[in-house]
Amino acid sequence: MSWQQDNSLLSICSRTLRHTSAHGVPNIINSQDRWRSCCWTAFVLLVLGCMLWQCSQLTATYLHYPTQEKVTLVNSARLPFPAITFCNLNRARMSQLNLSKYHFLQNYLSVPSHDEHEAGMHSHENERNFAFALSQLSTQDQMELGHQLKDMLISCAFHDEVCNESYFTPFFNPKLGNCYTFNGPKLLSSSIHQTEVLNATKAGFSYGLTMELFIEQNEYISTLSTAAGLRVVLHGQGKMPFPEDEGVNVPPGQESDIGVVKVHVKRLHEPYNSRCSSGQDIRNYYTDVYGTDYSREACKKSCAQTKMIKNCGCRMWEFPAPPGIDVPLCNISEPSVNDCVEMYEYKLSHDQLKCHCPLQCEEEIFELTLSSSQWPSSKYMEV
Structure with missing residues (x-):
């Protein structure tokens, strides 16, 4: 009984492969000699490999969450x-x-x-x-x-x-x-x-x-x-x-x-590749002191202040003081302190500080045109 079932299953599979709409597969079975069968097998495997590669690329693209810029011109009366x-x-x-x-x-x-x-x-x-x-x-x-x-x-x-x-x-x-x-x-x-x-x-x-x-x-x-x-x-x-x-x-x-x-930029949150942030879980002294929104520049300056406090033992007067932390101002009349401060100022100005400061998810950019007369x-x- 088992042999008859297997034989019946094999027969069903054989008939399916002989009459499938995937035309290369029946040609493998119906070929008159081994050479033609091998050629059709290689061709089918090549097409199958291309299909799997294309499917993997589509899947990878989808998981990358690509975005497309959408520009809308608004002429509002208010x-x-x-x-x-x-x-x-x-x-x-x-x-x-x-x-x-x-x-x-x-x-x-x-x-x-x-x-x-x-x-x-x-x-x-x-x-x-x-x-x-x-x-x-x-x-x-x-x-x-x-x-x-x-x-x-x-x-x-x-x-x-x-x-x-x-x-x-x-x-x-x-x-x-x-x-x-x-x-x-x-x-x-x-x-x-x-x-x-x-x-x-x-x-x-x-x-x-x-x-x-x-x-x-x-x-x-x-x-x-x-x-x-x-x-x-x-x-x-x-x-x-x-x-x-x-x-x-x-x-x-x-x-x-x-x-x-005015250019209003809206970036998509994760998992999209903009990796933008609204400032959650990012220490920003400007938000703590002035109550302003998160911005990348404020984050970088706060990061520079944090690194100076940690490595120079003092805080720079150019940036807000961390609330609740009593840290003395940097005395640049001391050569060692001045060298430390100048190093971090250089790194900040050349964007060499290793800080987690993603772009803000919403940003207003004002493009200015200046003209003057006497x-x-x-x-x-x-x-």
């Missing part, structure tokens, strides 16, 4: 107006350094050399030494040294409506000193009772922000301030601005118009 941060290129006011309270800071300002190369080296050294001296002061004292908004802001208008100092949020930048943000996350205006983000309804400078600013160039420190003007950065409300790394310079004596195109005109000066 868009959130970006936050605008500006800082004076001069860190501290000379009149304040002349006060007895801050007179010791003048010891860190040396006379520049007439040789261009040597002057450049002196300028960089002066900036580091002066920044180190300022870091010994409290944040409040450092902000007192810098330019004040009430002295710089002459006029302000947004969408043809008058704005004032209450529209700006001050914050301290370790490299540029006092900075001021318009339409930032803490916007509060008593005149219009506005606590939400302002919106732009039309394109054109008449419907944006217009400011007339006085940079107080007479207060500039000659041995430190090589350029005069403002540093302007456009960013999202939740993003930490880094004017030392991004933005544009606006010179004095000119009317500068900045055209903006201001004021000769006729306006005669009035």
Whole structure:
């Protein structure tokens, strides 16, 4: 009975292979000689191998989770107006350094050399030494040294409506000193009772922000301030601005118009190969101190601070201090400490720090177009 069943099974398989639509297989069985049978066998195995290889490639591609960029142009009648941060290129006011309270800071300002190369080296050294001296002061004292908004802001208008100092949020930048943000996350205006983000309804400078600013160039420190003007950065409300790394310079004596195109980037989470992050489980001192959203640049600077604390035994004044950890400021007057700090500053600037800082999953990029003209005109000066 078993033999009959096996014989029946063999017969079924034989008939199936002889009449299958996979044409190469019947030719193997029906070939009149061994040579033809071997040729058809080799051909079928080759095709089968190609099929398996293609299936493996398709499977590997699927498991790689490929993505395709999708670009959508949006022309909306109502868009959130970006936050605008500006800082004076001069860190501290000379009149304040002349006060007895801050007179010791003048010891860190040396006379520049007439040789261009040597002057450049002196300028960089002066900036580091002066920044180190300022870091010994409290944040409040450092902000007192810098330019004040009430002295710089002459006029302000947004969408043809008058704005004032209450529209700006001050914050301290370790490299540029006092900075001021318009339409930032803490916007509060008593005149219009506005606590939400302002919106732009039309394109054109008449419907944006217009400011007339006085940079107080007479207060500039000659041995430190090589350029005069403002540093302007456009960013999202939740993003930490880094004017030392991004933005544009606006010179004095000119009317500068900045055209903006906003690019909103959305990246897919894992398992897609963008490997983006929203900041979960990533230590970010800027989020801890300022409450801003995660960004790759903030992550890298936080990572540099962590490595300095671990390997140099001190923290750098350029980056926020880790909350809850009492670590002294780096004293760059000590050669060993200065060498350690300079090494990590070099690695940070050349992207050589081994930090886990993926791209943010959502990012707003503002592409700027800057144009300028002489201001004021000769006729306006005669009035």
